[in-house]
Amino acid sequence: TQLLEQSPQFLSIQEGENLTVYCNSSSVFSSLQWYRQEPGEGPVLLVTVVTGGEVKKLKRLTFQFGDARKDSSLHITAAQPGDTGLYLCAGARGSGANNLFFGTGTRLTVIP
């Protein structure tokens, strides 16, 4: 059972455009993380959000954790080709990574 559904699954946009990736679940998570993964490499942590309603900004990336801690979004402003990659959300339902559930992934391609 996939606990975290990401949408869209694939996204191809022009450089300079804005985009939003959604991560939805019917389950409550104690925290939620966003990762970016490039081909042939492991995921790299972008951010961790813990509090319901929390918003974190990382340069052109804005992350939001839903009030009920069941969903999250990632918004990228003025996308650049370097943003291309697989974006994964991962929700934690307790301590320990055996309670870390990865989303279905969103593959972003930014065209120069």
Added chain:
Amino acid sequence: GAVVSQHPSWVICKSGTSVKIECRSLDFQATTMFWYRQFPKQSLMLMATSNEGSKATYEQGVEKDKFLINHASLTLSTLTVTSAHPEDSSFYICSASANYGYTFGSGTRLTVV
């Protein structure tokens, strides 16, 4: 920051042979490490939790006799794919818990021919 080194980065082996993948925490001690499997264009699926000094905990559907995990020290966990078959071809990734979250290795692409 916390660094996890995974080796080899890619390996090709013949069907029926065994392959060992190493995962090392370079600048911190990891009592627990985690092994994931990722098929092309798909997300990560947790295979097992590796605990230093004790038996690994496997997720449902993962054959423990096929995917042998050893965590003999606080900085090293190994995953051995025994009697590998083409359907075992995949991208295997380890991770360890550090102070500020989970750090992932760079992955190992296994191709069984």
